[in-house]
Each structure stands twice: as C-alpha cells, then as structure tokens.
Amino acid sequence: MxxxxxxxxxxxxxxxxxxxxxxxxxxxxxxxxxxxxxxxxxxxxxxxxxxxxxxxxxxxxxxxxxxxxxxxxxxxxxxxxxxxxxxxxxxxxxxxxxxxxxxxxxxxxxxxxxxxxxxVTAGLAALLGMTGIELAFEYSGRWLEPFLLLAVSENTIRKETQQFGELQAERENKLIKQSQDIAYLQERLRTETDLPERMYGSIDGAQVRIEERNQDEKNTEKWREMKVGCWYTVEPVPNNHQTKRHRKKKTIGQQVLRAKGIRYFCDIAEVDEFEPLFQASACQEKVDLASEVVFVCDGAKWIWGLVERNFPHAVQIIDWYHAEERLENVARDVFTEDKAVPWLDDVLTALWYGDTHFVITACEKLASQSEIASQAFTYFRNNAHRMHYDRYRENGYMIGSGTVESGCKQIVTHRLKRSGAQWNLNGAILTAKARAAWLSGDWEILCALRDRLPLAI
Ligand SMILES: [Zn+2]
Known part of the structure; x- marks a missing residue:
C-alpha cells in the first residue's frame, strides 16, 4: 500500500x-x-x-x-x-x-x-445495464451523465440492458434443459446435500402495455400479462424493524415474518410456456427437494393450476392481504361508512380465526345487490381450503405475500410501467429478465457472461 x-x-x-x-x-x-x-x-x-x-x-x-x-x-x-x-x-x-x-x-x-x-466495454456495459433496469431509457442517459461524465445515448443504454436480459434468457434455457434431463435429476437426488426445509413460492401476474406493428405497418397496443414468480425462505422480523401493522398483528397471534433470499423469474408467456421456467427455477433453488413447500399467492386459476400440477403436496395459502382487500371492496360497495366498519370487522375477524363459512355466507347475502359481493362470494367459496389462517398461524407459516409481492411489483410496476416506458414484446421481456436477475442477486453472474462477449454469442 x-x-x-x-x-x-x-x-x-x-x-x-x-x-x-x-x-x-x-x-x-x-x-x-x-x-x-x-x-x-x-x-x-x-x-x-x-x-x-x-x-x-x-x-x-x-x-x-x-x-x-x-x-x-x-x-x-x-x-x-x-x-x-x-x-x-x-x-x-x-x-x-x-x-x-x-x-x-x-x-x-x-x-x-x-x-x-x-x-461499449464490459465495464461500462455493467453500469448502463444497471441503469436501464431501473430507469426509463428515455431519460437514463441524462441521469447517468453526471456520474459518468460522458453522454450515452438512449439506444445504447437500451441495447446494453437488453443484452443482459438475453444472457439471462440463455441461462434460463440451459436450466430448463437441465431440469428436463432425467439422468441429471437422478444424480442430483443422490448427491445433493444441505436440502432446504420449508421453502416458499409466490406467483403473480401483471399487465404490461405492448406496442406492436400490425400488417399495415400501424402501431397497435395490446395488454399482455407478465408472469412473475419467486422462491424464498422466511425469518422473524427483528423487533426494531417491526412496523405498527406488525405489532397490531402480533397482538392477535401473528408471527412477524419476512422473506429472505428471494429469487425471481419472469416471462410474458402462456402458462404452458411459463411452466418449464417455473420448474427449472424450482429445480435450481432445490424447491423440489425441500421437505415442505408453501405457496402464498392470490387466487388466479392458472397460478393454482401450476402449483397443483407441479407440487401436489404443497401447502396452498391465499395471500391474506388479497383476501382482506376483497372484503374491503365489498364493504365499500354495499355500505355507507358507519355500517361498513362493523361489517368488515366481523368478516375479517371470522377470516382471521379460520371461519370461512361465516365469510362466504356474509358475501352471499349481499350477492344479489352487488356484483363485487357476488364475485367475492365465488372467490371465498372456491378458495376456502386455502384460507385456514388459524391453522397457518399455528404452524408458523407466513400468510401474506406482501414483501414478495412488492418485489414482483418491482419488476413490472416499478420498471415496465414507469412513465415514459414504451415496450415491444421482446424489449419488455428482456428488460424484466435482466431486472429479475439483478433483484435476485445474480448481476455478477450476468456480468461474467458479458465479459466473454462478443464470443459468447
Ligand atoms: Zn483463413
């Protein structure tokens, strides 16, 4: 020195x-x-x-x-x-x-x-990519300039960012091939040690506006669903990190837990195309080898279909906050505020203590006067077996996908829906994949792959 x-x-x-x-x-x-x-x-x-x-x-x-x-x-x-x-x-x-x-x-x-x-050099590309997964390309150059002391065009930042997405897509394709290789899977069963005990999974979907050029060379807009999934384990939230909401839940018997080691995967694809990625990422995180798998998700049919096909023995939990929100919407739609509060109090208490029958009946009674109540009735009836919140708490499960969901939102809402963001299908997918890799802590892996360009491609 x-x-x-x-x-x-x-x-x-x-x-x-x-x-x-x-x-x-x-x-x-x-x-x-x-x-x-x-x-x-x-x-x-x-x-x-x-x-x-x-x-x-x-x-x-x-x-x-x-x-x-x-x-x-x-x-x-x-x-x-x-x-x-x-x-x-x-x-x-x-x-x-x-x-x-x-x-x-x-x-x-x-x-x-x-x-x-x-x-662009690999060193600069890593910084441009990190900017592109965070900010709209449109103004990322202006934002970067004071840091880099040089001007980089919108197109260059877009290209470099999406290149990281391409590298991630290649990694995923390799993982998918591997996860479908029987010999590899058998070898893994024999040799893997340090298996996880309780693993969590959450899956969500969000709409992204995609611009497409149709046959007459005119731009059209289409909404497509970005499917986002993640794997994680949980840990208790330290006392000094607990919020008011946490403390309130604690007084009525909820363990205060948070997700850790969250690993994301995403794609804009139909369920049958998304499924191999879901399986491959599960394989990578050793979810299939875990002694227990818990899914905390919202009620979309395709999500539970995916879960049931691939993890028939998993614990299925409807995210508490989604269930709560449904009931809040019913109360708001049907009642004036003075009546809404006690009604909501009753149904939420019943739900919290696992009395789904009470909740279903309460919604059914309102179904004839409110479409929202009618939908809620169907939702609670169809998902009742995923709402034993009393038992879940006893077993120490996390019942809210809140932390995780904010992460899933980070991919779609925070980046793909930023103002100024306009996407073609490929651009949206690649940017989301690069961002998911960064959020999962895999950025260095992508940078190492980028070091080998242009030879790698
Ligand atoms: Zn030659």
Whole structure:
C-alpha cells in the first residue's frame, strides 16, 4: 500500500499543479467545481492509461498465426481501434492479421479481451445495464451523465440492458434443459446435500402495455400479462424493524415474518410456456427437494393450476392481504361508512380465526345487490381450503405475500410501467429478465457472461 501511494504521489502533485493553475485563471471557485474538475482530469488520465495498457498488451506481434479456416494469417500492421469505456472513448492500437487465402482478417487481442471496436466495454456495459433496469431509457442517459461524465445515448443504454436480459434468457434455457434431463435429476437426488426445509413460492401476474406493428405497418397496443414468480425462505422480523401493522398483528397471534433470499423469474408467456421456467427455477433453488413447500399467492386459476400440477403436496395459502382487500371492496360497495366498519370487522375477524363459512355466507347475502359481493362470494367459496389462517398461524407459516409481492411489483410496476416506458414484446421481456436477475442477486453472474462477449454469442 505504502509503495503504490508513494508512486502515485508525484502524479497527484502534478495534477494538482495543473488544476491549481486552471482554477487561478477562473477566479471565484466553489468546492464542487474543484471536485468536478479533478474528476474530469482523472477521467482523461484513465482514458489515456487505458489506451496505453491495451496497446501494450500485444506489442510484440507474432509474424504468423493460424486462421480458423486452417490456413495462415500474416501480421500486417498495428491497427487503431476505439471502444466506449467508463473513461469515454479509448483509442488503442493492436496487431492486425490478414493475408489468408480465405480473405478474412482479425485482431487477436480483441478476441482475447472481449473487446468489440466501436462498441461499449464490459465495464461500462455493467453500469448502463444497471441503469436501464431501473430507469426509463428515455431519460437514463441524462441521469447517468453526471456520474459518468460522458453522454450515452438512449439506444445504447437500451441495447446494453437488453443484452443482459438475453444472457439471462440463455441461462434460463440451459436450466430448463437441465431440469428436463432425467439422468441429471437422478444424480442430483443422490448427491445433493444441505436440502432446504420449508421453502416458499409466490406467483403473480401483471399487465404490461405492448406496442406492436400490425400488417399495415400501424402501431397497435395490446395488454399482455407478465408472469412473475419467486422462491424464498422466511425469518422473524427483528423487533426494531417491526412496523405498527406488525405489532397490531402480533397482538392477535401473528408471527412477524419476512422473506429472505428471494429469487425471481419472469416471462410474458402462456402458462404452458411459463411452466418449464417455473420448474427449472424450482429445480435450481432445490424447491423440489425441500421437505415442505408453501405457496402464498392470490387466487388466479392458472397460478393454482401450476402449483397443483407441479407440487401436489404443497401447502396452498391465499395471500391474506388479497383476501382482506376483497372484503374491503365489498364493504365499500354495499355500505355507507358507519355500517361498513362493523361489517368488515366481523368478516375479517371470522377470516382471521379460520371461519370461512361465516365469510362466504356474509358475501352471499349481499350477492344479489352487488356484483363485487357476488364475485367475492365465488372467490371465498372456491378458495376456502386455502384460507385456514388459524391453522397457518399455528404452524408458523407466513400468510401474506406482501414483501414478495412488492418485489414482483418491482419488476413490472416499478420498471415496465414507469412513465415514459414504451415496450415491444421482446424489449419488455428482456428488460424484466435482466431486472429479475439483478433483484435476485445474480448481476455478477450476468456480468461474467458479458465479459466473454462478443464470443459468447
Ligand atoms: Zn483463413
């Protein structure tokens, strides 16, 4: 450490001299301007250093190298190229080979390092992708510029973000193949140790507006469902993190739990196309090997169908908050406020203590005067076997998918429905997949795959 500090010190002093002179010329200066100036000069220094390092990487060229066609390539000259990095455009020179009978030429250094002349470096791509999964492409460039000290176009950020989505889609396809390989599954059954005990799953869907070009070249809009799923385990919420809502629930016997290690997967696809991804991600998280699987979801039919087909022995729980919301909507639709409160109090108490019969009857009585009550009646009747909240609490299950749901919302609502967001089908899927990977803590894995581009694709 001492050594490198000593080495850098003369450089820093020289830079301080240069900046000092510039500041003197400018007169009245604030600290922020000093900071900005240093950052800008450091970026220029990085730009030059990067160019020198790259140019030195193969400055003793071989005279001949083998060509992919089986022939030989001959050294031509040092040929310049540039890449867009966190230091802005960096120019470098590398050895260039040609002269094979096949007519092809190449720069081996680019292949070795994964550089693509005229394109973004892997280092910058990781930052652009992280911005693109968070912000609308439209203004992400403007938002990034003060951080990066360089302008990146909307299209570049979109392209780089969706490339991470493509890498994630490739990972998923590999996982799907693996999860359908009987030999692999049998081997896994024999060798896997450290199996999870109680695993949770939640699945949800949300509508995304997709713009499509029809046959007459006109733009049309279509709503498509983004299906989002996640796997997780739970842990008690520490006392100092408990909210008022938590404490209230605790007084009536609810354990205060939160999800941890949440892993997301998503796609815009029909159920039968989504199912292999659901199975593969379950396999990856060893859900199929867990001693107990609990699903906390809302009532959509396709969701429970998926659960029942793949995990027939799983515990099925209707998310408490969805059930609660249904009853709130009925109360609001049928009663004036003074009558709504006691009615709601009664049905929620009954539901909390597992008396679904009371809730079903209460909704049925109102069904003739309210469509919402009629729908609620059907909902509670069809899902009654998933609403034994008294028993679930006794067994220590988490009954709300609230934490998880906010996570599922993070993928769709928070990114795909941002104002300014316009999507074609592929763009929506790839951006969501990249975001899901980031939320699951897999960003580094995608970055490692991105390092190997353009060769990886
Ligand atoms: Zn050749």
């Amino acid at each position: 001492e050594f490198s500090t000593e080495k850098i010190k003369p450089l820093a002093e020289e830079l301080a001299d240069i900046i000092g002179r510039e500041l003197n010329e400018e007169g009245d200066i604030k600290e922020r301007q000093i900071e900005e100036k240093i950052r800008k000069r450091l970026q220029e220094l990085g730009q030059m250093t990067f160019g020198i390092v790259l140019s030195r990487a193969d400055d003793v060229p071989e005279q001949e190298i083998p060509c992919e066609c089986g022939g030989m390539l001959h050294y031509q000259r040092r040929r310049p190229a540039k890449v867009l990095s966190v230091f802005d455009w960096v120019e470098y020179k590398r050895s260039y080979y040609a002269g094979c009978t096949c007519g092809k030429g190449k720069a081996p250094l680019d292949e070795k390092l994964g550089l693509e002349p005229g394109q």
